[in-house]
Amino acid sequence: xxxxxxxxxxxxxxxxxxxxxxxxxxxxxxxxxxxxxxxxxxxxxxxxxxxxxxxxxxxxxxxxxxxxxxxxxxxxxxxxxxxxxxxxxxxxxxxxxxxxxxxxxxxxxxxxxxxxxxxxxxxxxxxxxxxxxxxxxxxxxxxxxxxxxxxxxxxxxxxxxxxxxxxxxxxxxxxxxxxxxxxxxxxxxxxxxxxxxxxxxxxxxxxxxxxxxxxxxxxxxxxxxxxx
Amino acid sequence: xxxxxxxxxxxxxxxxxxxxxxxxxxxxxxxxxxxxxxxxxxxxxxxxxxx
Numbered sequence: 665x666x667x668x669x670x671x672x673x674x675x676x677x678x679x680x681x682x683x684x685x686x687x688x689x690x691x692x693x694x695x696x697x698x699x700x701x702x703x704x705x706x707x708x709x710x711x712x713x714x715x716x717x718x719x720x721x722x723x724x725x726x727x728x729x730x731x732x733x734x735x736x737x738x739x740x741x742x743x744x745x746x747x748x749x750x751x752x753x754x755x756x757x758x759x760x761x762x763x764x765x766x767x768x769x770x771x772x773x774x775x776x777x778x779x780x781x782x783x784x785x786x787x788x789x790x791x792x793x794x795x796x797x798x799x800x801x802x803x804x805x806x807x808x809x810x811x812x813x814x815x816x817x818x819x820x821x822x823x824x825x826x827x828x829x830x831x832x833x834x835x836x837x838x839x840x841x842x843x844x845x846x847x848x849x850x851x852x853x854x855x856x857x858x859x860x861x862x863x864x865x866x867x868x869x870x871x872x873x874x875x876x877x878x879x880x881x882x883x884x885x886x887x888x889x890x891x892x
Numbered sequence: 893x894x895x896x897x898x899x900x901x902x903x904x905x906x907x908x909x910x911x912x913x914x915x916x917x918x919x920x921x922x923x924x925x926x927x928x929x930x931x932x933x934x935x936x937x938x939x940x941x942x943x
Contacts, residue, residue: 682909685909686906689898689902888933891937
């Protein structure tokens with residue numbers, strides 16, 4: 665019973681994604697020119713991208729908390745969140761590239777939205793490099809927290825503002841969020857799309873908790889060995 | 893034929909996904925054991941410091 669109480673949301677996440685995998689590949693979808701059956705990728709590509717934004721936002725909150733209250737646990741949480749965000753970002757880019765190959769004929773096209781997305785992910789990769797380049801624990805945490813706040817702002821500039829300034833993009837969602845704007849999503853796809861968003865959010869959070877616990881244990885082991 | 897193929901793909905993806913989920917549960921179990929051991933170790937260390 666105790667186990668179920670702790671894990672019900674993980675089981676819910678698994679069930680949601682089982683529904684998304686099965687329904688996403690098997691249910692009927694509207695047959696649109698250019699997209700055809702590839703429209704199914706919206707459940708995975710957009711879902712993972714939203715999952716990434718959710719967990720990166722959590723990372724931003726932890727970094728701000730660290731700057732306010734100086735709790736090292738918040739720094740570790742922010743780091744774990746960024747790593748999970750990078751994983752989801754890489755998966756989002758990968759699924760996007762596969763989708764691009766089947767609709768636009770190439771894995772990558774020179775487009776402000778696509779280029780912005782990859783530069784945004786690289787901004788977060790720099791966060792990991794920055795952390796690795798500082799040895800002092802407090803200095804590292806403070807620097808990383810400040811950078812993480814800037815990284816989140818930069819990320820939004822790269823994926824939302826710069827593509828809008830360019831005014832033309834082959835990628836949908838230039839004047840809103842892809843799949844969320846009115847008329848973007850066929851009603852019959854909503855029964856899979858919305859569970860997909862919830863499922864990917866839960867998956868991102870679950871991975872974050874596992875990674876955070878692993879990092880916390882490693883830190884404690886380091887502290888114990890330093891003290892003894 | 894195409895229907896059979898997509899069923900195989902769905903099953904394959906589901907097996908991979910469920911495998912990842914089971915692996916995560918396994919990792920969490922191991923983490924719980926490690927956390928318990930660490931707590932005991934910390935308590936021991938505190939006791940020794942007091943002495």
